[in-house]
Amino acid sequence: MLSTFAKLRWPIKAAIGILIVGPFLYFVSSSTSTGNTAVHVNGVPVATPASGGFFSKIAGSLPGSSDVDLNVCVNTWGGFAGAQWFNGGFEPSEPSRYTTFYDLRVRFIKHDVFDVSRAAFTSGACDLLWGTVDSFPTEAEQLAASVRVKSPWQIDWSRGGDAIVAVRGINSVNDLRGRKIGVAPMTPSHSLLLWLLEHRGISPREVTIIEMKDAIDVASAFKAGQLDAGVVWSPDDEDAVKTVAGSKVIVSTKQATDIIADHLRVKQETLYEKFDELLKLYKGWMIGNAEVSTNPRAFDEAVRITAAGYGVPPEFMALAIRNTRLVTHGDNMNFYGLKAGYSGVKAEELYQKTGMLYQEHGVISGLPSWRTVSDTRIIAAADVELGRDVTQVAEHAAAFVTPSA
Numbered sequence: 361m362l363s364t365f366a367k368l369r370w371p372i373k374a375a376i377g378i379l380i381v382g383p384f385l386y387f388v389s390s391s392t393s394t395g396n397t398a399v400h401v402n403g404v405p406v407a408t409p410a411s412g413g414f415f416s417k418i419a420g421s422l423p424g425s426s427d428v429d430l431n432v433c434v435n436t437w438g439g440f441a442g443a444q445w446f447n448g449g450f451e452p453s454e455p456s457r458y459t460t461f462y463d464l465r466v467r468f469i470k471h472d473v474f475d476v477s478r479a480a481f482t483s484g485a486c487d488l489l490w491g492t493v494d495s496f497p498t499e500a501e502q503l504a505a506s507v508r509v510k511s512p513w514q515i516d517w518s519r520g521g522d523a524i525v526a527v528r529g530i531n532s533v534n535d536l537r538g539r540k541i542g543v544a545p546m547t548p549s550h551s552l553l554l555w556l557l558e559h560r561g562i563s564p565r566e567v568t569i570i571e572m573k574d575a576i577d578v579a580s581a582f583k584a585g586q587l588d589a590g591v592v593w594s595p596d597d598e599d600a601v602k603t604v605a606g607s608k609v610i611v612s613t614k615q616a617t618d619i620i621a622d623h624l625r626v627k628q629e630t631l632y633e634k635f636d637e638l639l640k641l642y643k644g645w646m647i648g649n650a651e652v653s654t655n656p657r658a659f660d661e662a663v664r665i666t667a668a669g670y671g672v673p674p675e676f677m678a679l680a681i682r683n684t685r686l687v688t689h690g691d692n693m694n695f696y697g698l699k700a701g702y703s704g705v706k707a708e709e710l711y712q713k714t715g716m717l718y719q720e721h722g723v724i725s726g727l728p729s730w731r732t733v734s735d736t737r738i739i740a741a742a743d744v745e746l747g748r749d750v751t752q753v754a755e756h757a758a759a760f761v762t763p764s765a
Contacts, residue, residue: 427452427465428452428465428466428467429452429464429465429466429634429637430464430465430466430467430487430488430634430637430638430641431467431469431485431486431487431488432466432467432468432469432486432487432488432624432641433469433471433477433480433481433485433486433488433489433490434468434469434470434471434490435470435471435472435477435490436470436472436670436672436680437490437521437622437680437684438516438521438666438677438679438680438681438682438683438684439515439516439518439622439681439684439686440468440490440515440666441648441652441662441663441665441666441677441681441684441686442515442645442646442647442648442649442650442651442652442653442662442686443466443468443515443641443644443645443648443649444468444648444662444665444666444669445648445651445652445658445661445662445665445666446458446644446645446647446648446651447466447468447644447648448665449665449668449669450467450468450469450470450665450669451467451468452465452466452467457644458640458641458644461644462640462643462644464637464640464641464644466641468669469485469486470669470670471486471490477489477490478499481507481625481627482506482507487626487627487630487634487638488512488624488625488626488630488638488641489624489625489626490622490624490625491622491623491624491625492548492551492620492621492622492623493511493514493621493622493623493707493710493711493714494548494551494552494555494619494620494621494710494711494714495546495547495548495550495551495714496511496623496625496711496715496733497711497714497715497718497724497727498546498718498723498724500711500715500727500728500733501724501726501727501728503625503733504728504732504733507627507628508627508628508629509625509626509627509628509733510625510626510627510628510631510733510734510735511623511624511625511626511707511733511734511735512623512624512626512631512638512642512734512735512736512737512738512739513623513624513642513645513692513696513738513739514621514622514623514687514691514692514695514696514707515622515623515624515645515649515686515687516621516622516649516684516685516686516687517613517617517618517620517621517622517684517685517687518548518613518619518620518621518622518683518684519613519614519617519683519684519685520594520612520613520614520682520683521548521593521594521613521620521680521683521684522548522549522552522591522592522593522594522612522613522620523591523592523593523594523597523609523611523612523613524541524552524553524556524589524590524591524592524609524610524611524612525582525589525590525592525597525600525601525604525607525608525609525610526539526588526589526590526607526608526610527588527589527604527606527607528605528606528607529606530588530589530610531608531610532610532611533556533557533559533560533562533610533611534560534562535610536557536562536567536588536589537562537566537567538566538567539567539568539588539589540567540568540570540586540587540588540589541553541567541568541569541570541587541588541589541590541591542570542572542577542578542581542582542586542587542589542590542591543569543570543571543572543578543590543591544571544572544573544574544575544577544578544591545571545723546718546723547574547575548620549575549578549591549592549593550591550723551619551620551714551717552591552613552616552619552620553569553591554714554717554718554721555616555619555713555714555717556611556616558717564720564721570587575591575592575593575596576596578590578591578592579592579596579599579600582600582604582607583599583600583603583604585604589610594612594679594683595679597609597612613683617685618704618705618710619710621695621707621710622684623707626638626735628735631735631737631738635737635738638738639738639741639742642738642739642742643742643745643746646687646688646689646692646742646746646752647749647751649686649687649688650686650688650749650751650752651751652681652686653686654751659678659681662681663677663678663681666680666681685755687755688751688752688753688754688755689739689742689743689746689747689749689752690752690753690754690755691754691755692739693739693743693747693754694706694754695707696734696736696739697736698736698739698740698743699754704756707730707734708730708731708734711730711733712727712730715727
């Protein structure tokens with residue numbers, strides 16, 4: 361299981377917190393019953409509270425693709441948990457709050473293989489596609505030309521999912537000079553490494569970057585003594601430190617909190633044709649994020665739902681969700697530059713800065729402007745409703761500062 365999470369966080373060919381304050385709204389469950397009943401998510405039985413809970417009902421799937429308003433292609437990652445919890449699973453169902461609140465039928469489709477997920481998006485099998493803002497520069501030019509892709513909103517921050525492990529004697533990023541560092545190119549891990557090196561004034565010529573197929577290979581090579589350091593994904597960092605005597609995690613996204621930002625991609629034509637549906641999806645997503653972040657029962661049920669949907673152990677998904685900051689509407693208002701006076705990290709800055717780093721390292725040659733690959737209309741339209749919701753307040757404003765390591 362340890363290397364499974366690394367593989368699923370960002371597959372082989374990838375181009376790549378603080379709790380919310382306020383009352384817990386829309387959470388239906390209030391029962392203290394200890395009994396259980398079976399709810400099936402994608403055909404997998406999931407234990408849920410026997411009475412009083414929202415998902416104590418049997419969530420029967422609605423038949424046929426014609427009954428689906430939006431198909432969301434996701435990979436196995438905890439950042440999607442808020443929407444999957446709000447939906448009551450990966451399939452559309454009558455008890456789903458997307459159905460009962462918004463008359464919207466949503467399906468989440470697991471596409472962990474990078475090329476397959478991009479082909480599905482291009483063909484129209486996916487209305488929305490997983491990705492990260494920091495690694496978007498590695499795909500933006502191609503996607504902008506082929507399907508006129510847009511970034512409509514952020515779903516989470518990585519807060520522990522990405523880490524640099526190093527052998528004895530390397531205690532900080534500064535100590536990486538002259539060392540061999542393994543990384544999966546054009547992935548969130550690559551973005552993290554480039555940011556940290558640049559912040560410490562370390563040029564590419566001062567380190568030896570060993571490009572590897574994926575983070576699984578990086579972790580394996582590190583444990584085999586072939587690397588001085590490697591960028592891996594949790595929980596491989598814990599396994600590596602246990603395996604290699606004297607090694608340690610010198611930095612992770614628990615400290616470098618605002619570099620890896622998961623978002624969605626949508627075609628411009630889909631944004632025009634399904635604007636109302638996308639607006640409903642966003643509103644439910646943000647409500648779900650707040651619930652999973654603040655209510656223990658919502659978190660536990662989200663763990664069960666996502667574990668069943670992805671086919672992984674519940675403890676795996678509990679860690680995956682905890683290693684994220686599920687963002688709020690307030691966070692999106694800030695991140696997409698819609699809130700006056702916000703001085704923290706913005707999507708455009710993250711995209712442009714990481715794109716510049718990828719260009720300097722010869723990874724990409726061109727970079728479309730952020731304005732051509734983003735659209736803030738969904739977030740802006742939702743502010744009428746969500747802007748008054750006290751559970752949707754933004755996190756503190758963080759600047760581009762990396763930890764002391």
